[in-house]
Amino acid sequence: xxxxxxxxxxxxxxxxxxxxxxxxxxxxxxxxxxxxxxxxxxxxxxxxxxxxxxxxxxxxxxxxxxxxxxxxxxxxxxxxxxxxxxxxxxxxxxxxxxxxxxxxxxxxxxxxxxxxxxxxxxxxxxxxxxxxxxxxxxxxxxxxxxxxxxxxxxxxxxxxxxxxxxxxxxxxxxxxxxxxxxxxxxxxxxxxxxxxxxxxxxxxxxxxxxxxxxxxxxxxxxxxxxxxxxxxxxxxxxxxxxxxxxxxxxxxxxxxxxxxxxxxxxxxxxxxxxxxxxxxxxxxxxxxxxxxxxxxxxxxxxxxxxxxxxxxxxxxxxxxxxxxxxxxxxxxxxxxxxxxxxxx
Amino acid sequence: xxxxxxxxxxxxxxxxxxxxxxxxxxxxxxxxxxxxxxxxxxxxxxxxxxxxxxxxxxxxxxxxxxxxxxxxxxxxxxxxxxxxxxxxxxxxxxxxxxxxxxxxxxxxxxxxxxxxxxxxxxxxxxxxxxxxxxxxxxxxxxxxxxxxxxxxxxxxxxxxxxxxxxxxxxxxxxxxxxxxxxxxxxxxxxxxxxxxxxxxxxxxxxxxxxxxxxxxxxxxxxxxxxxxxxxxxxxxxxxxxxxxxxxxxxxxxxxxxxxxxxxxxxxxxxxxxxxxxxxxxxxxx
Amino acid sequence: xxxxxxxxxxxxxxxxxxxxxxxxxxxxxxxxxxxxxxxxxxxxxxxxxxxxxxxxxxxxxxxxxxxxxxxxxxxxxxxxxxxxxxxxxxxxxxxxxxxxxxxxxxxxxxxxxxxxxxxxxxxxxxxxxxxxxxxxxxxxxxxxxxxxxxxxxxxxxxxxxxxxxxxxxxxxxxxxxxxxxxxxxxxxxxxxxxxxxxxxxxxxxxxxxxxxxxxxxxxxxxxxxxxxxxxxxxxxxxxxxxxxxxxxxxxxxxxxx
Numbered sequence: 032x033x034x035x036x037x038x039x040x041x042x043x044x045x046x047x048x049x050x051x052x053x054x055x056x057x058x059x060x061x062x063x064x065x066x067x068x069x070x071x072x073x074x075x076x077x078x079x080x081x082x083x084x085x086x087x088x089x090x091x092x093x094x095x096x097x098x099x100x101x102x103x104x105x106x107x108x109x110x111x112x113x114x115x116x117x118x119x120x121x122x123x124x125x126x127x128x129x130x131x132x133x134x135x136x137x138x139x140x141x142x143x144x145x146x147x148x149x150x151x152x153x154x155x156x157x158x159x160x161x162x163x164x165x166x167x168x169x170x171x172x173x174x175x176x177x178x179x180x181x182x183x184x185x186x187x188x189x190x191x192x193x194x195x196x197x198x199x200x201x202x203x204x205x206x207x208x209x210x211x212x213x214x215x216x217x218x219x220x221x222x223x224x225x226x227x228x229x230x231x232x233x234x235x236x237x238x239x240x241x242x243x244x245x246x247x248x249x250x251x252x253x254x255x256x257x258x259x260x261x262x263x264x265x266x267x268x269x270x271x272x273x274x275x276x277x278x279x280x281x282x283x284x285x286x287x288x289x290x291x292x293x294x295x296x297x298x299x300x301x302x303x304x305x306x307x308x309x310x311x312x313x314x315x316x317x318x319x320x321x322x323x324x325x326x327x328x329x330x331x332x333x334x335x336x337x338x339x340x341x342x343x344x345x346x347x348x349x350x351x352x353x354x355x356x357x358x359x360x361x362x363x364x365x366x367x368x369x370x371x372x373x374x375x
Numbered sequence: 376x377x378x379x380x381x382x383x384x385x386x387x388x389x390x391x392x393x394x395x396x397x398x399x400x401x402x403x404x405x406x407x408x409x410x411x412x413x414x415x416x417x418x419x420x421x422x423x424x425x426x427x428x429x430x431x432x433x434x435x436x437x438x439x440x441x442x443x444x445x446x447x448x449x450x451x452x453x454x455x456x457x458x459x460x461x462x463x464x465x466x467x468x469x470x471x472x473x474x475x476x477x478x479x480x481x482x483x484x485x486x487x488x489x490x491x492x493x494x495x496x497x498x499x500x501x502x503x504x505x506x507x508x509x510x511x512x513x514x515x516x517x518x519x520x521x522x523x524x525x526x527x528x529x530x531x532x533x534x535x536x537x538x539x540x541x542x543x544x545x546x547x548x549x550x551x552x553x554x555x556x557x558x559x560x561x562x563x564x565x566x567x568x569x570x571x572x573x574x575x576x577x578x579x580x581x582x583x584x585x586x587x588x589x590x591x592x593x594x595x596x597x598x599x600x601x602x603x604x605x606x607x608x609x610x611x612x613x614x615x616x617x618x619x620x621x622x623x624x625x626x627x628x629x630x631x632x633x634x635x636x637x638x639x640x641x642x643x644x645x646x647x648x649x650x651x652x653x654x655x656x657x658x659x660x
Numbered sequence: 661x662x663x664x665x666x667x668x669x670x671x672x673x674x675x676x677x678x679x680x681x682x683x684x685x686x687x688x689x690x691x692x693x694x695x696x697x698x699x700x701x702x703x704x705x706x707x708x709x710x711x712x713x714x715x716x717x718x719x720x721x722x723x724x725x726x727x728x729x730x731x732x733x734x735x736x737x738x739x740x741x742x743x744x745x746x747x748x749x750x751x752x753x754x755x756x757x758x759x760x761x762x763x764x765x766x767x768x769x770x771x772x773x774x775x776x777x778x779x780x781x782x783x784x785x786x787x788x789x790x791x792x793x794x795x796x797x798x799x800x801x802x803x804x805x806x807x808x809x810x811x812x813x814x815x816x817x818x819x820x821x822x823x824x825x826x827x828x829x830x831x832x833x834x835x836x837x838x839x840x841x842x843x844x845x846x847x848x849x850x851x852x853x854x855x856x857x858x859x860x861x862x863x864x865x866x867x868x869x870x871x872x873x874x875x876x877x878x879x880x881x882x883x884x885x886x887x888x889x890x891x892x893x894x895x896x897x898x899x900x901x902x903x904x905x906x907x908x909x910x911x912x913x914x915x916x917x
Contacts, residue, residue, distance in 0.1 A: 056870040061881050066714055081870040082716065084881030089620035094866060097418070097777050098787065103870060119416055193606045195621070234523045234605030238883055239496070241696040246502055248522070265697050358415035358623065365622045372609045373438050382831035383749055386741040390757070393738055397798040398760045401775035402767070461675050464668040474847070475910040479676065481851045482902050483683045485858050486895045487879045494682035497689060497698045504685060534682070542852055543807050546845040550814040577814075584810035587765065588803060595768040615768045625774070632771040636763055643762070 055296040056081045058091060058103040063156065063283070065316045072303050078296045088112050095288065096121070104291040105300060110282045111196075111211075113152045114145035114355035122151045123287040129298045132305025135325035139347070140282055145354050152284035153301055154322035156257075156314070159342070159350060160197055160279045162272040163259045165250040174251060176275045177205035181224075185231045190243050190252035193235040195368035197279065198225065200353070201253060204277045210351035213360035222367040229371060244269050257319035260339050264318075271339040273346050280350040282322065409629035418625040427630035436614070436631075440638075443611040446600065447593035450532035451540075454589050455582065457533065458540035462581075465541075466548040477545070480538055488535050492602050495534065499527055499603075523605035531603040532593060539592075540585035547581025594635070611635065683899060690892035707889040708897075717878060717894055724858055724875040727789070731796035732853035736846055738797070739804025744838055746805070747812040748820070748830075764802040772799065773866035780867060787869030795867045796860065800853035807852065811845035812838075 057064060061084045069080050085091040088109050095103060096119075108116060116122050127133060127150070140154035162180065164171040170184070180189060191198055200210040202221040212218060233249050243249050244262035254262075259271040285304065287297050303309060310326025320340050321327055327335060334340055356364075409427055414420035465476060483491065498504045499522045506518040521527050551574065559569045575582075597612030609617075611631075618628030693702035711717065746757065764772075776798070780791050815838075823833050861876045868874060882888050 058870075060884060061878065062884075066716065069716075081873075083868070083870050083873070084877055085865070086881050086884045087620070090865060093418075093620055093623070093774070094777070097774070097866075098781060102787070193601070232607065235601075235607060236605065239493070239602070242698045245694075245697040246500060246699050248501060261696060265694055265701075358413075362622045362624065365617055369435055369439070369609055369614065369617075372607065373435050373442075374608075380830065382829065382834060383745070386745045387749070387751060389738060390742040390745060391753075393798075393801070394742075394757065394760050397776070397779075397794060398764050398801075401772065401779050402760075402763055404775050404778055405767075405771055457675070460671055464672050467665075467668065471910055471913045474913075475906060476672075477848065478851065478906050480679065481855055482899065482906065483679050484855045485902060486683065486686065486899055487876060487891075488859050489861075489880060489883060490686060490891055490895050491682045493698070493883075494685040494689070497685050498682065500698060502699050534678075537679070538855070539803075539852065542848040543810055546807060546811045546848055547814060549844060550811070580810040580813045584806045588806055591762075591765045594766070612768055612770075616770045619770050619774055629771065632768055635768075636766055639766060640759070640762065 053077070053296075054079050054081060055105070055293050055300055056083065056103045057105045057300070058083050058085065058095070059105070059107045060084065060283075062317050063107055063313070065313065068304075068309060068313060071309075072300060075303075076296075076299055078299065080300075092116070100290045102292075103288060104293050104297040106286050106288065107155060107283050108286060110143065110145045110284065110353050111355040113284050113286060116286065117146060117151045118355075121289055123289045123291060123294070124150050125153070125287065125301075126298075130301055130305065132302045135305050135307055135310070135323050137322050137324040137327070139344075140322045143282070143352055145352065146284075152286050153305070154282050154284050155304070156317060156319040157280060157282040157322055158255045158257050158319055159273065160192070160201065160253060160255055160281070161259075161274055163244055163252060163254040163262070164270055164272060165244070165247060165266070165268050166270055167247070167268040168250050171251055175272060177201055178276070180231065180251070180253075181228055182231075185251060187231065187233050188249060188251060189228075189231045190234050190236060190240060190249035190254075191232055192240070192253050192255075193237045195364050196353075196356075198253070199364050199368070200279045200351075201274075202228075204274070204279075204351070207276070210277070210279050211354045211356055213356050215360075215363060218360070218363050218367065222371065225367075225371055229374070256339050256342075257317070260337065261318045263339070273342060273349065275349070277349045277351060279353050280347070281353045405629045406633055408626055409633045411626045413624050413626055415623075418623065424626075427626045428634070430627060431630060431634055439609055439611055439614050440635075442608060443594050446528065446532070446610065447590050447596075449529055450536060450593050451586055451590040453529060453533040454536050454540035455586065458537055458585065459544055459582070461537075462541045462544035462548050465545055466551070477542070480541060484535075484538055489598070489602075492531055492535070492599055495527075495531055495603060496522060499530075522603065523607075525604065528600045528604040531599045532596065535596075535599055536589045536593060539588040543584035543588060544578065544581040547578045547584070551577055591639070594639070686892050687896040687899070690889055690896045692889055695889065707893040710890050711893040711897070714890065716873065717875070717890075720873040720875040720878045721894070721898065723789075723872055727792055727796060727874060728854045728857035731793055731800055731857045732850045734793075735797045735800035735804050735853045736850045739801050739849060740808050740839075740842065740846060742801070743805045743808035743812055744834060746809060761802045761805055764799065765806075769799075769860075769862035770866075773863040776863065777866040787867060789872045791867040791869065792864060792872065792874065795863050796857045799860070799863060800856050803852050803856065804846075804849040807849045808842060808845050811842060815841065 055078050057080055059082065061082065064082055069082065073079060083103065085094070091106065091108065092112055092115075095106065113122075130153070133153070136154060140157065141149045143149075146152045162174060162177070164174050166172055173179070199218070199221055202225050203212050203217060204210055206217070206220060206224060208214075208217045208221070234243070236243060240254055241258050241262050244254065244259065245266045254271070256271050259269060262269040263271075285301060287294065287301075291297055305323065307323065307325035307329055310321050310323035311329040314321035314326060314330060315334070318340070327341065338346075408419050410423045410425070411419040412422055412424050412426070465473065468476065496503070500506070501518045501520060501522065503522070505521070509515045510518065555573055555577070556569055559573055564572070595612040595615070597610045597616070600610055601613070615628050615631050618624045618631065688700075689698070690707055691703050691705070692700060693704040693706070742757070745751070746754065773795075776791075776795050780787065785791055819837060820833060823837060828836070859876055861880050864874060865877055868877060879891055882891060
């Protein structure tokens with residue numbers, strides 16, 4: 032049975048060789064590749080895009096790794112996953128000669144620690160994890176540091192992202208440790224500190240956080256700057272704070288899988304995405320900051336100069352890029368996260 | 376006799392083939408994985424080890440199991456209390472109208488449960504519909520804080536699982552012979568006795584089927600609890616999912632899944648053993 | 661007697677209101693003039709306009725309906741055979757079969773999804789409609805079996821004895837006696853399976869391929885970036901279409917009866 036099926040698969044494969052490069056399989060957050068981008072690309076190049084979607088990085092990683100060959104061409108993992116996938120030899124080394132559009136990128140995002148030669152990833156959209164406040168409550172105007180969240184007056188008021196690494200990073204930073212710390216003693220210290228925060232937490236959420244911010248279900252908490260900007264458009268009182276002690280910068284990057292079935296089409300799409308007009312359109316649509324400097328320059332003033340979406344260099348200096356951590360450290364984070372959520 | 380057995384052989388072949396390929400094989404993979412070791416780059420690797428099962432001996436995991444069990448239990452009870460009368464009333468209706476009413480139960484559930492849960496949020500929020508209506512009517516003076524509490528989670532679970540209780544009970548209640556009830560009444564039994572001694576025992580297969588179809592999935596459901604409860608605690612479903620996705624520790628996740636199956640199998644076996652010899656055992660084959 | 665039926669009608673009505681309240685809210689919010697807020701901000705057709713320009717959602721919807729109908733039908737077919745076998749026949753491994761069904765219902769979706777994915781990879785089955793169909797049939801099967809079996813249990817065994825005495829073969833017994841009597845349960849089982857298939861996310865996620873998009877995955881991923889009222893618009897449209905057909909079928913069938 033198995034052999035028969037494998038043989039059948041082999042007959043189908045040559046057919047797909049003929050169809051090569053008329054199709055492109057992209058695996059992404061649907062918001063990142065809006066419809067009009069797909070239509071325009073298909074119209075200009077005649078290549079059909081199959082857009083598959085996932086709802087978190089981890090699911091995407093597991094699926095791609097388990098399926099192996101002949102699945103997707105382009106993915107958009109976050110920086111820490113780029114790190115991991117690069118080290119596990121899953122990514123195609125990009126030929127920079129085929130990507131003239133790279134000059135449009137903001138040099139700040141090139142040659143990061145998670146991709147030192149910048150040959151495996153194209154930075155796409157990025158963001159910062161910080162604090163949001165609803166200044167309808169005047170007292171919240173004084174919140175400027177992570178440490179402030181531990182204040183007893185916020186009993187049962189906070190909303191935190193439902194992400195163990197993000198919340199641990201924030202606690203580590205507030206203790207003065209690096210955001211990607213793997214030192215078990217430091218992680219334990221963060222765990223103990225975090226335990227104290229739990230009484231202040233009203234809800235953990237990464238998905239409904241924008242509506243929570245707008246509707247005032249919580250008036251202070253941890254959020255991404257892009258989401259806070261979205262919320263501020265529907266509720267003028269919502270503001271973003273870049274904490275004094277530092278913050279995590281995450282970057283979502285385009286990568287090409289090593290065994291991608293449609294590499295030429297993938298290169299064409301990457302060049303398409305690197306165009307300033309397309310980068311600008313996507314950034315405008317998603318409300319997240321773009322890593323494409325040429326595109327950023329094309330944005331309307333109210334967004335380009337918005338300190339929440341595009342903070343100044345001085346502010347960004349306080350940021351830590353999110354990187355991958357060892358499997359043991361990850362297990363430790365998870366173990367403590369479970370303990371915290373179970374009130375242990 | 377050979378001709379007679381043709382259908383039986385056909386049935387058994389179809390059923391066994393399917394279950395062997397797509398239930399037994401995958402489950403065997405899971406069991407095997409639970410005895411393997413963790414590896415950072417691959418999901419599982421040799422050598423075989425018993426460490427994963429040892430790691431289950433953890434107070435936190437026990438708490439998580441207990442919490443999931445209680446939540447699933449309460450949701451099942453809620454579904455039963457609401458669903459039994461629902462099925463009973465529905466069964467008394469005749470003809471086409473009943474079929475339509477049954478479909479009307481299911482139609483809301485063809486809408487994504489995620490979207491319906493968000494609609495529940497819109498209803499239960501502090502500035503949501505329920506509070507607006509109650510405040511407007513003057514019934515309450517401060518908004519009720521239902522969202523992000525245990526109550527919201529139970530409401531959400533019951534809401535999403537109700538059809539799985541109602542439909543099995545319905546198919547059973549329909550078979551209830553009215554003559555039995557009439558006979559009991561003629562012999563002088565009051566309504567309560569009729570209900571307790573005749574209706575409940577006769578519809579027990581349906582009740583048990585409904586409880587199984589609600590309780591078992593509810594043990595590993597977690598996204599409803601996360602959305603409506605604010606994700607402030609971890610349930611079994613979260614725990615196992617985290618092993619597969621975040622820590623990439625497939626052997627441990629597999630061990631948890633196998634252990635869950637084993638524990639519940641033991642509980643059901645105990646129940647079956649206790650009720651052996653009783654008519655109710657029929658439902659279990 | 662009328663007092664009893666009044667109470668019954670009242671209770672039924674209350675339950676249906678409970679079931680449909682979130683749907684009503686969902687439809688309402690598809691007209692909400694706000695992208696992320698869940699508080700009413702005014703009326704707008706914007707989301708319906710955006711919906712009709714978004715062809716990928718419609719393709720995914722069509723795929724999901726197709727998949728659901730196919731999976732429910734096959735699952736009901738195999739499931740009724742399984743339920744009848746368990747009820748009627750004594751065969752080797754009967755308890756084992758029971759156990760497999762139990763395991764299928766109980767298994768966390770992520771475990772089932774991952775296991776099926778590994779299985780499909782090992783037998784070189786390309787991911788797409790077929791892998792989705794197989795997976796959906798598999799997780800719907802135990803629900804069909806449990807519902808059908810609980811109905812079978814209430815049969816009078818004497819009917820089968822009488823039929824056998826009259827010389828009927830197993831096939832005839834199944835076709836002429838069991839199936840007609842089981843029909844309402846199969847109807848319910850089909851509906852349950854269809855529902856399960858339409859809403860399945862985790863298992864579908866793991867076994868889906870790039871070419872065959874389905875709706876639940878699209879919805880779950882879109883939700884990640886905040887609730888889009890566009891999804892509400894889609895769900896509202898689907899809901900009203902379904903409701904329309906169901907009520908239409910009632911009129912048609914009533915005329916016949």
